[in-house]
Amino acid sequence: MPPVDRLMENPHWNWMIVVYFFLGGIAGGCAFISGLAALFGGERMRPVLRWTALIPFPLLSISGILLIADLGRPERFWHMMIQNRTGWPMFKYWSPMSYGSWLLLIFSGLAFVNFVAVIIDDRQGGFFGRFSWLPRLIRGGVLGTTFQVLLMVFGYLFGSYTGALVAATNQPIWSDSTMLGALFFISGVSAALSLLILLVGWRSHDHAVVHQLETADNWAMLLELAIIGLFLVLLGGIAWPFLRHRYGITLLVGTVLLGLLVPLLLHWQPRLLGRVTPVLAASLALIGGYALRYSIVYAGQEIPIDGRMQG
Amino acid sequence: MAQALGFYTDTTVCIGCKACQVACHQWNDLPAELAEQPTGPDHPGETRPLTGMSYDNTGSLSDLNWRHVKFIEKSQASDGTLSYLPTDASRENLQWLMMSDVCKHCVQAPCLDVCPTGAIMRTEFDSVYIQQDVCNGCRDCVAACPFGVIHMGGPENEGKGIAKKCTLCYDRLQHSLAPACSQACPTASIQFGPIEELKTRAEARVEQLHSMGMSEARLYGADETILGGLNAFYLLMDEPEVYGLPSNPKVPARNVGPTNLWSLGTAILMGIAGLVSFRKRRMDTFAEQRREVR
Numbered sequence A: 001m002p003p004v005d006r007l008m009e010n011p012h013w014n015w016m017i018v019v020y021f022f023l024g025g026i027a028g029g030c031a032f033i034s035g036l037a038a039l040f041g042g043e044r045m046r047p048v049l050r051w052t053a054l055i056p057f058p059l060l061s062i063s064g065i066l067l068i069a070d071l072g073r074p075e076r077f078w079h080m081m082i083q084n085r086t087g088w089p090m091f092k093y094w095s096p097m098s099y100g101s102w103l104l105l106i107f108s109g110l111a112f113v114n115f116v117a118v119i120i121d122d123r124q125g126g127f128f129g130r131f132s133w134l135p136r137l138i139r140g141g142v143l144g145t146t147f148q149v150l151l152m153v154f155g156y157l158f159g160s161y162t163g164a165l166v167a168a169t170n171q172p173i174w175s176d177s178t179m180l181g182a183l184f185f186i187s188g189v190s191a192a193l194s195l196l197i198l199l200v201g202w203r204s205h206d207h208a209v210v211h212q213l214e215t216a217d218n219w220a221m222l223l224e225l226a227i228i229g230l231f232l233v234l235l236g237g238i239a240w241p242f243l244r245h246r247y248g249i250t251l252l253v254g255t256v257l258l259g260l261l262v263p264l265l266l267h268w269q270p271r272l273l274g275r276v277t278p279v280l281a282a283s284l285a286l287i288g289g290y291a292l293r294y295s296i297v298y299a300g301q302e303i304p305i306d307g308r309m310q311g
Numbered sequence B: 001m002a003q004a005l006g007f008y009t010d011t012t013v014c015i016g017c018k019a020c021q022v023a024c025h026q027w028n029d030l031p032a033e034l035a036e037q038p039t040g041p042d043h044p045g046e047t048r049p050l051t052g053m054s055y056d057n058t059g060s061l062s063d064l065n066w067r068h069v070k071f072i073e074k075s076q077a078s079d080g081t082l083s084y085l086p087t088d089a090s091r092e093n094l095q096w097l098m099m100s101d102v103c104k105h106c107v108q109a110p111c112l113d114v115c116p117t118g119a120i121m122r123t124e125f126d127s128v129y130i131q132q133d134v135c136n137g138c139r140d141c142v143a144a145c146p147f148g149v150i151h152m153g154g155p156e157n158e159g160k161g162i163a164k165k166c167t168l169c170y171d172r173l174q175h176s177l178a179p180a181c182s183q184a185c186p187t188a189s190i191q192f193g194p195i196e197e198l199k200t201r202a203e204a205r206v207e208q209l210h211s212m213g214m215s216e217a218r219l220y221g222a223d224e225t226i227l228g229g230l231n232a233f234y235l236l237m238d239e240p241e242v243y244g245l246p247s248n249p250k251v252p253a254r255n256v257g258p259t260n261l262w263s264l265g266t267a268i269l270m271g272i273a274g275l276v277s278f279r280k281r282r283m284d285t286f287a288e289q290r291r292e293v294r
Ligand code: SF4
Pocket: B102, B103, B104, B105, B106, B109, B110, B111, B112, B128, B144, B145, B146, B147, B148, B149, B150, B165
């Protein structure tokens, strides 16, 4: 290849985007699990539902701040939603960045309602007492079920759109695979389950619930392993230059080994390292989820693959 | 829409004078990029040094260089080995490939496709234009453009800025003037006009070159195979990659559907797994078992 300038430019999506993908993934995963727990889990799942209501909104708030701070002109963030010249809504269903902005907005709204409902529940009476209808409204009956289904659907859409966002480019690795939406989604679910295992295990002593979360997490991790395998197979010839690079090694060691295989082993042998075993498994799974975002986000921007990028 | 206008660049007659670059800077009021210049009181107004890559002194397109003349020094030894390094002392049969690079104003423009603010628009001349008061600097277009055309510039947010690139001299076109670069090009390497007319001219030129024995002459982006056609297309004398052009750039939106289908499949599988794991009866049985163990 001649030494002409690079073919692709690097969009410089840096740590803010990595953290956003990670936190957003957990928020989406939490909402997805919340729906499953509410619809199928019964009374016992109450501590889980409490956390799945408390976690997403703060994470989404941080996400919003990161996304805005990352813009070249942060004060123009609203141009994603409203056309500044006409005042009409701005929406492109074929651009993940465009529909993703709407997803973030709507999902944040739903997460806010869910979050506030728990606060109202906790502080009955006084100022909050006036809103005691809200938790009742979104927890029971047809409306409650609809709300949970909506949360679950938006959790899934939000958790997966980031993969479509990077796929809808011309960057190497990102645009060479259609598996990243599935991968980011399932990794978000697994990270959310790990976080829930930590929090529910810490505050409640219902081992049955923790065990069920671990069972679900095992499924999520097995699915994630399968999707990583498929992702690498579908990358074809460029999988090798990727895996050889430090970002590929991050994926293999950080995500596959430490974030998936070791936690699976620890779930299978819960007494292997004594009392810390479940905490260690969940913490490693969370680290693995972060390593995945880090590896993919930087790999697509920095690995010189078939001459498209010059490191 | 008025008829599609654009550039046909015949690289065989480019002499590397960079008049197009200068004209672009002048008309668009773009300062020279001084980043690599020696600084300090001892070097007032020094001209920009060469990059070491042939006669190139700007390196690539950038937020301030909306045109960039590429200098590709290709040599082929008697055993067939190719070399592109100007510093390679053993070079033989030197061939100088020069090409004035610019935004391709793609018919299916990836940058325009993904732009979430609507800042990137298609003009009545079928060119692709970035509205500076709309762009908020998300950089999705940078990731989407397969030619590395868009760069972020401006003093905002520690140099992240907003998206900059060739406008096909939109302001000049609106007043029936040709873009500054094509007007300045002394060899008619950069030709401007209605795309259909340019295509006919380019095809005739390729035929002429073929009849002269230069079978390697080819058009790049003149037909619809590359992003629906490029409104700035090229006559090249080698593989596109030699000029730093991708042979198969992709429309970003093509990935969205399949990616979402895989995600949906995964969500359904995880939904079933969650259902199995969270079933109330299962949980009660497990709690029961634990009680019995105790
Ligand atoms: S060459 Fe790049 S910047 Fe120009 S229209 Fe095509 S995608 Fe957009």
